[in-house]
Amino acid sequence: MNSSENSPLVKNMIKLDGQTALITGASSGIGEGLARALHRAGANVVLVARRKDLLEDLARELNQVRSGSAEALSADLSIARSPDEQLLGLEEISAWIRGHSIDILVNNAGFGSFGPFHSLSIERELEMVRLNIEAPLVLTHAVLPQLLEKNTGGIIFLASIAAFQPIPYMATYAGTKAFDFYHGLALRSEYRNTKIRFLTVCPGPVQTEFGGVARVPGEMTNIPRNSVDQVVREVMRAYSRGSSLVVPCFKAKFLAFLSAYVPKRFSTRLTEMALRSSLPKGKFV
Numbered sequence: 215m216n217s218s219e220n221s222p223l224v225k226n227m228i229k230l231d232g233q234t235a236l237i238t239g240a241s242s243g244i245g246e247g248l249a250r251a252l253h254r255a256g257a258n259v260v261l262v263a264r265r266k267d268l269l270e271d272l273a274r275e276l277n278q279v280r281s282g283s284a285e286a287l288s289a290d291l292s293i294a295r296s297p298d299e300q301l302l303g304l305e306e307i308s309a310w311i312r313g314h315s316i317d318i319l320v321n322n323a324g325f326g327s328f329g330p331f332h333s334l335s336i337e338r339e340l341e342m343v344r345l346n347i348e349a350p351l352v353l354t355h356a357v358l359p360q361l362l363e364k365n366t367g368g369i370i371f372l373a374s375i376a377a378f379q380p381i382p383y384m385a386t387y388a389g390t391k392a393f394d395f396y397h398g399l400a401l402r403s404e405y406r407n408t409k410i411r412f413l414t415v416c417p418g419p420v421q422t423e424f425g426g427v428a429r430v431p432g433e434m435t436n437i438p439r440n441s442v443d444q445v446v447r448e449v450m451r452a453y454s455r456g457s458s459l460v461v462p463c464f465k466a467k468f469l470a471f472l473s474a475y476v477p478k479r480f481s482t483r484l485t486e487m488a489l490r491s492s493l494p495k496g497k498f499v
């Protein structure tokens with residue numbers, strides 16, 4: 215049993231029986247944790263990511279434990295249309311959303327990169343922009359008409375504390391998360407007279423596959439990280455309350471507070487100095 219199942223916060227959580235949640239990036243980390251929590255709350259879940267085997271294993275597991283159904287859709291959300299018949303693209307997932315009844319969209323799939331900008335692959339940086347910005351934009355646009363018609367449901371945006379200030383050596387990633395942060399909060403305000411929930415989530419470092427995918431250097435992977443369970447618990451509580459923003463866990467809240475008061479040029483410079491020491495040799499500018 216997942217430790218978050220015992221939490222009193224989870225026990226008092228919103229009931230989502232009969233609702234359907236589509237979660238992007240559900241094959242690992244925060245997305246997998248949120249898919250499990252939404253399913254536990256009674257929702258039918260649609261799991262989206264590229265790794266079909268992981269999604270199908272999770273769907274099989276969830277289908278065995280509770281009444282809410284679980285379905286796997288293998289898709290690469292960084293491309294419009296996939297040449298591979300087994301893999302859908304962003305346009306196809308968007309069309310799928312329009313053709314099905316969805317109550318909750320979790321825009322979670324995302325990745326980062328680390329290093330001096332000129333040393334990073336421009337194709338990979340563009341892939342990040344497409345996954346972290348274009349995919350949530352397109353999927354949110356696809357689901358909103360039916361949420362407005364039903365006047366219920368919600369959208370969860372996975373931003374990051376990286377959205378609060380420029381992050382040298384993770385410049386593109388921080389820029390994409392700033393987009394997710396402002397977009398989520400702005401939409402919440404646009405639709406404030408509806409019953410649709412818009413929740414923007416800004417975690418600090420979390421124990422997931424993120425560091426490995428971003429090729430974050432070893433020293434940085436030793437910094438304390440929150441567990442997926444801790445983050446998921448705070449997200450579910452915030453969604454239940456109808457909050458617009460949640461910065462899960464104390465340390466991230468403290469960093470968010472600091473970044474609101476420290477001038478950006480100082481915090482950016484300090485971050486640059488701190489992260490420069492983690493750069494692989496020969497990558498100094």
Ligand SMILES: NC(=O)c1ccc[n+]([C@@H]2O[C@H](COP(=O)([O-])OP(=O)(O)OC[C@H]3O[C@@H](n4cnc5c(N)ncnc54)[C@H](OP(=O)(O)O)[C@@H]3O)[C@@H](O)[C@H]2O)c1
Nearest residue numbers: 239241242243244263264265291324374419420422423424
């Ligand atoms: N971990 C952290 O420290 C942290 C902190 C703040 C915010 N976040 C944000 O939280 C979100 C989830 O990250 P995580 O930490 O849980 O990392 P993770 O364990 O690496 O999970 C990322 C998920 O995104 C999916 N994904 C990656 N590329 C994709 C693509 N092209 N198309 C479809 N799905 C794709 C991955 O599945 P496949 O590989 O199977 O496609 C995986 O399910 C991200 O938006 C991240 O920016 C993370």
